[in-house]
Amino acid sequence: MNDRPVAFITGASQGLGAATAAGFIGNGYDCFLVARNRQNLKAVASRVAIDGAQAAVCAGDLGDLSFAQEAVESCFEQFGRIDVLVNNAAWRNIGTMRQMELEEWEKTLRICLTAPAFLAKWCGEKMQAIGRGVILNVFSIQSKMAPVICPAYVAAKGGLDALTYELAALFGPSGIRVLGLNLGAIATEMSAHYVAENGDNLSQHLRQFAEDMIPLRRFAEPEEMARTMVMLADERANYMPGACLEIDGVWSHQATPCSLKHRQFPQEFSRRCIGNDSQPACRCR
Incomplete structure (x- = not known):
C-alpha cells in the first residue's frame, strides 16, 4: 500500500x-x-x-x-x-x-x-x-x-x-x-458562461448583482x-x-443588497461597497 x-x-x-x-x-x-x-x-x-x-x-x-x-x-x-x-x-x-x-x-x-x-x-x-x-x-x-x-x-x-x-x-x-x-459564488470558468438569447454575455452583470448580495463583497x-x-x-x-x-x-x-443598505444608512454602509466594471466592490465599514 x-x-x-x-x-x-x-x-x-x-x-x-x-x-x-x-x-x-x-x-x-x-x-x-x-x-x-x-x-x-x-x-x-x-x-x-x-x-x-x-x-x-x-x-x-x-x-x-x-x-x-x-x-x-x-x-x-x-x-x-x-x-x-x-x-x-x-x-x-x-x-x-x-x-x-x-x-x-x-x-x-x-x-x-x-x-x-x-x-x-x-x-x-x-x-x-x-x-x-x-x-x-x-x-x-x-x-x-x-x-x-x-x-x-x-x-x-x-x-x-x-x-x-x-x-x-x-x-x-x-x-x-x-x-x-x-x-x-466562486470565481471559476463556470461562473463566466451566462449568455442572453441575443448572445450578450451577462456574466459580469450577474457577478455585480451577486457581490451586492454577498456581505463579504466578493466571489x-x-x-x-x-x-x-x-x-x-x-x-x-x-x-x-x-x-x-x-x-x-x-x-x-442576506435579505438586503449592500447598495440598498447604503441608501438607508449611508453613514454605516459606505458607497464604496458598490463595485463597478473596473473597481471591485469594497467591504462595508
Whole structure:
C-alpha cells in the first residue's frame, strides 16, 4: 500500500477541482485526477506536482458509469488505497424548465447526482477495507434559492445534499465520514458562461448583482474552498459526519443588497461597497 494518503478528485481539470488537487498535494496527499479533458488534466498534474507526490490522471465522461467504476479500480490498482473522494464534477446547461429537453435533464442528473452516488459506493467499498475514509460532496446554494435558469442542476445538487445524510448514516459505522459543501459564488470558468438569447454575455452583470448580495463583497477564490476541503478531510474533523456546510459568504442569508443598505444608512454602509466594471466592490465599514 502507498504510504501517502490518496485523494480521488472529479472535475479536476480546471477551477475548483484543480485548486483542490493542489490543496491536497500540498498537505501530503497523492491525487487521482478525473475529468473529460486529458490535456487539461495533464497540465494540472504537472502544475501541482511537488517532490515526493504523485498526480495520476484519468480522462473520461462520468456520465458513463462503467468509466466511473473503472476509474475507481484504476486508482486502487495504482495506489492501493483511496482515503478521500471529492465529488466535484458538474455539468449544466442554462435555460428554464420550459426549454429543458429530457436528454439534457438526464445528462445533468447522471453527472451531478448518479455518478457521485455510485462513486461513493465504489470508493466506500475500498475505504471500508481499511476502516476509514472521507467523502466530500460538492453542491450549491442554488439548490435552495430558485435561480430558475438551471432546473436540472438545481434538482441534482439538492439531491446530492439529501444523499449526503443518507450516506453518512450508512458509512458512519465503518469509519467513513461523508460531508457536504454547499457552495456560493466562486470565481471559476463556470461562473463566466451566462449568455442572453441575443448572445450578450451577462456574466459580469450577474457577478455585480451577486457581490451586492454577498456581505463579504466578493466571489470566493477556488483556493479558499480547497483549503476548506483539506480541513474537513483532516482527523480533527472526525465528529462531523453528515454535516452540510454553507460556504457562501453569507449570501443565502442576506435579505438586503449592500447598495440598498447604503441608501438607508449611508453613514454605516459606505458607497464604496458598490463595485463597478473596473473597481471591485469594497467591504462595508
